Amino acid sequence: MGRLIRVVALVSSAILGLTACGASNSAAGKIGGTVHVLGTWTGNEKDAFDAVMKPFTDQTGVKISFEATRDLNAILQTKVAAGNPPDVTGAPGIGTLIKLARAGKIVTLDDKLDMSQLNANYGADWINLGKIDGKLYTLYAWAALKGLVWYDPKAFAAKGYQVPKTWDELIALQTKIKSDGGKPWCIALESQAASGWPGSDWVKEIVLSQSGPTVYDAWWQGKQKWTSTEIKQAWQTWGQILGPNDSNVYGGSQYMGATTFGDGGQGLFASPPKCYMFNQGSFITSFFDGYTPKPTAGTDYAVFPLPDVNSANAGAHVLAGDAFVMTKDTPQARALMKYLATADAQDIWVKRGGGKIAINKQVSLNDYPDPISKALAQVVISTKIGRYDAGDLMPSDMQAAYWSAVLKFVQNQSQLDSILSDLDKKQATAYASS
């Protein structure tokens, strides 16, 4: 019964929220029709999306016709080229979206959304992230925080390890773990066509924290060479984490290459632990939930942000999130975009867990389902230097080359120079507009 009341409260608040911002084009609120959505979500993520969409459909009468693909860039480009784009697309990266926006294939939002309301609810960083060439095209409905180190507090306590506050402490801790006969890290890189991306997260987190946002921006924009001192230094710093011949990592390069990223955390919960630390984004908790036995947030796992490599860039964090764009201008698509920006929509996502953090400031910190996700939301709010995932901002072939480079690097770190000069060659062609 209590649940029912909550659902009713939620739905009615969604209705109120919607009529408040959508009253101008539909007095009755019922638009009807269908909106075609293209996205990458399956399983839990699809269930969460459905849950978010339900109040929207109930209120507006707009049905959601959803199509999922793991190869979103290819499918989206093909659909657009064929003149049959979806109405709304939720893309995990914006490389392709930038191309489409410049070709005039996606719809600007400045003139479709209530910008004063959006400015009030969204941090300026998140609105700027959605701009391409000065115009607002993409909207983020939730954020994931990257650069988080997951650990088992019981295992740390048993060995007397302390959570490191600085980069030096982190390096000292991994030396101590090794001298105790343990492995400091678990790293898992397998992700089918996207294999290597978890390693690329390491490198981009180090670049941002080590060399700062100016270098980071120039780098993803293709203006900073991969062979430059700053980027090379970031790879070498990651090499220190990996250790000579990946000796700091459980199972070495073979395990890293063969293990699916979602399974990478299993080693933390083994007894004795196979490794003590695991760096992944906030979304990884939804994979932890699938482990047997299921670890409990707080008691079986806790998290600390990767310490600042350079204190000058303290509070720098890499963020990510699905970018929603309107690929076709229909009343239903407009209504959906408006709805996605509301606190009501984001509240549903946040409450379902999975490491999603609301961007709309109206979402209460008390809505996060467990202490860990609440703590992560606080990290996001207090972020001083927030940058979107650099790989997702690069053109998709640059990103793919970056992922492959990670796989080559962990196999043989001494190849770094040739790997980076190959990436420079790719950079020279990838940014040229077609």
Add this chain to the structure above:
Amino acid sequence: MEGITALIRLPGLQVDWQTLLTVNLPILVAVIIAVPAALVGYTLGAEFLVKRLPKRSQPSVRPWVWVGPAILIVGLILVYPMVGTIIRSFFDRGGSKFVGLDNFVRMLTDNGVLIALRNNVYWLVLYTGLVLVFGLLLAVLSDRVRYEKPVKSLIFMPMAISFVAMAIIWQFVYYYKDPSEPQTGTLNAILVNIFHGQPITWIQDTRFNNFALILIGVWGATGFAMVILSAALKGIPGELLEAARVDGATELTIFRRIILPLMMPTIVVVGTTMVIFALKAFDVVYVMTAGNYNTDILARRMYSELYNAGNNANASALAVILLLAVVPVLIFNLRQFRAVEARR
């Protein structure tokens, strides 16, 4: 209360009948009625016109009238894009500036493309060879047992599975875990428990991974080769084999001197078909490694040039290279196919 609503709404089975049963009526009518009607109308009308021609020229006109629509469609969806691709391969990314052979030079000096070319040769030789050997062996051996049908059905079954699903199945076979843990992948479990070896990362280890991938393809295509070769085998007259046996030939001699030569045209057709399959191979590599760890092949590289990089110039050049490799095989295949038909 909750139970009843759950029963009515069947949460797991929320079928959206409205979307499912929505049909675009004009298109449906067009496909079911208009297309056949147009075809019948065309044939009857054309035949009516041909009949008006002088008797002498009728035989030379009629075939063209009949084959015309097919040529038109093939021209539209095969020849036109092919010519377009060839033209595009001589232009830059934007498609506006003629660059001669630059795209080909760039592609053929790219280390990744060279690895892909090498791997295509692996696929060409090993995939084709193994499919033929296994197909022939299975066709000949299963011909001699009572339980031929179930055996053949089992071996043919992988043909019914999509390449992507096949790759997923084989991920379990090749699964790797650290040597300190029990191996759950089929191959590594055998390797460790029976042969007391070290587990191998079959998909990542560059010594084995290409062969591991090719084996998946072989598993998928052997059934196809077996069925066709088996049909050819059954076509060999029994008296011929009996006469040889009466003359005292051993079974091996019969196979080498009678069965193999008589089946040769079919073997060649199956072989060339496999060569074309090998050149077109894409799905297995795309799903298993995405071309990483030195397993790339031309078709996958072409895909990534087109969809990841949006580079029409590079993609067209690779398409033309593949086309040049396939055409001779295609012509040979057609000639052989005709030879087989002629012998019937």
